[in-house]
Structures are given as C-alpha cells and as structure tokens.
Amino acid sequence: xxxxxxxxxxxxxxxxxxxxxxxxxxxxxxxxxxxxxxxxxxxxxxxxxxxxxxxxxxxxxxxxxxxxxxxxxxxxxxxxxxxxxxxxxxxxxxxxxxxxxxxxxxxxxxxxxxxxxxxxxxxxxxxxxxxxxxxxxxxxxxxxxxxxxxxxxxxxxxxxxxxxxxxxxxxxxxxxxxxxxxx
Numbered sequence: 001x002x003x004x005x006x007x008x009x010x011x012x013x014x015x016x017x018x019x020x021x022x023x024x025x026x027x028x029x030x031x032x033x034x035x036x037x038x039x040x041x042x043x044x045x046x047x048x049x050x051x052x053x054x055x056x057x058x059x060x061x062x063x064x065x066x067x068x069x070x071x072x073x074x075x076x077x078x079x080x081x082x083x084x085x086x087x088x089x090x091x092x093x094x095x096x097x098x099x100x101x102x103x104x105x106x107x108x109x110x111x112x113x114x115x116x117x118x119x120x121x122x123x124x125x126x127x128x129x130x131x132x133x134x135x136x137x138x139x140x141x142x143x144x145x146x147x148x149x150x151x152x153x154x155x156x157x158x159x160x161x162x163x164x165x166x167x168x169x170x171x172x173x174x175x176x177x178x179x180x181x182x183x
Contacts, residue, residue, distance in 0.1 A: 011049055013039040015060050018053070023098045027057065027111045058114055064091065065118040072122070078170055079179040080126030081142060084119060085169050089162045092150050100154050112147075119143045138177065145173055 017038035021030040032053055036046050050056045071087035074080040092099050102108055120139040127135050146169065153165045 007049070010039075010041055010045060011059070013041060014046060014049065014056060015063070018056050018060060019098075022111075023095075023101070026101055027108045054110055054114075057111065061114040061118045065122060067091075068122060074126060077126075078174045079177040081123045081138065081177060082170060082173055083126055084122035085146060085173075086162070086166045088119065088122075088146070089150070089153075089166050089169070092154065093162050096154055096158075099150070103151055103155065116143050116147070119146060141176055142173055145169070145176075 014035060017035045018030065021034055021038060030053070032043065032046055035053070035056070036043050039046075046056075050059070068084055068087045068091070071090075072083040073086075074083040077083040077085070102111055120143050123139045123142045124135060127138055149165065149169050149172070153160060157165075
C-alpha cells in the first residue's frame with residue numbers, strides 16, 4: 001500500500017513542527033494550535049491525521065524507534081537486549097538541548113512514558129525465555145538504567161563521549177542480563 005505524497009508531507013510537517021516547538025518550549029506548553037500554525041496546515045487537517053497531540057508524539061517516538069532499529073547491531077552487543085543503547089545514546093547526544101529541556105520539564109510524564117514504552121519494546125525484542133527473569137522486569141530495569149545514566153551524562157558528565165557512556169551502560173547492565181563484558 002502506498003501512501004499519498006501529500007499525506008506524507010503533511011504528517012512530516014506536523015511531526016517536524018512538534019519537534020521544533022518541543023525544543024523551544026517543551027511538550028506541555030505546546031498546543032495543537034501552535035503545531036498547526038508552525039506546520040502551516042488547518043486544524044481539521046491535524047485531526048484528519050491524529051487524534052490528539054499525544055498521538056502525534058507517539059508517531060514521532062515510533063519513527064525514532066524505527067530509525068534506531070536500522071542502527072542496531074545485536075551481534076555487536078554483549079546481549080541483544082542492549083543493542084538499542086549505542087544508537088539511542090548517539091541520538092541523545094545529537095538532541096542534547098531538547099533532552100536536557102525534557103529532563104527539566106517534570107510535567108512531561110507523557111513524553112517520558114512514550115520514550116520508555118518505545119525503549120522497552122527495543123529491549124523486549126532482544127530478550128528470550130532463557131534470560132532467567134520476567135521480561136517485563138528486565139525491560140523495566142534496562143530502560144530505567146538507560147534513562148538514569150543518560151540523565152547523569154547530560155547533566156553531570158557532559159564531556160564524556162557516546163562511546164564512553166555506552167561502555168559504562170554495558171558494564172552496568174550486562175551482569176543484570178547474565179552476560180559478561182570483556183575488559
């Protein structure tokens with residue numbers, strides 16, 4: 001099934017508008033009217049594509065998840081459930097000002113939940129029944145650990161590079177997955 005190019009352009013404009021506005025003022029302070037004004041589309045056009053602002057946010061996060069999947073190399077990770085980490089850290093580094101802004105916006109529970117759900121899905125894809133713990137527990141620990149480390153990185157150790165932070169994450173998480181890490 002092919003999607004009409006006009007539909008693709010409209011959705012791309014709306015997604016881009018939301019991201020720009022989030023960079024400028026955070027998610028919670030952005031209204032649908034702000035989004036349609038920035039995208040230069042009508043309000044009815046927005047509702048023809050999305051149920052609400054959260055629906056648009058979830059599509060953006062899902063698009064990031066799809067992009068991360070193209071960047072992941074499970075064979076290079078000490079455990080397939082950690083394959084998301086390197087590309088996600090690179091993304092955090094690329095959008096660091098927005099990430100810092102979202103950290104400071106405690107009202108953005110919706111944004112945090114969307115990202116946690118997407119990363120949990122990426123972790124889940126790398127798990128199997130042999131991992132020894134309930135998948136939901138492993139997902140929760142890995143995702144919480146990732147966000148805690150990313151928060152520490154951007155706020156407390158911004159001079160570290162992606163590779164250094166990735167090495168720290170793997171060193172912390174691999175034992176939780178029953179995987180050893182080569183020195």
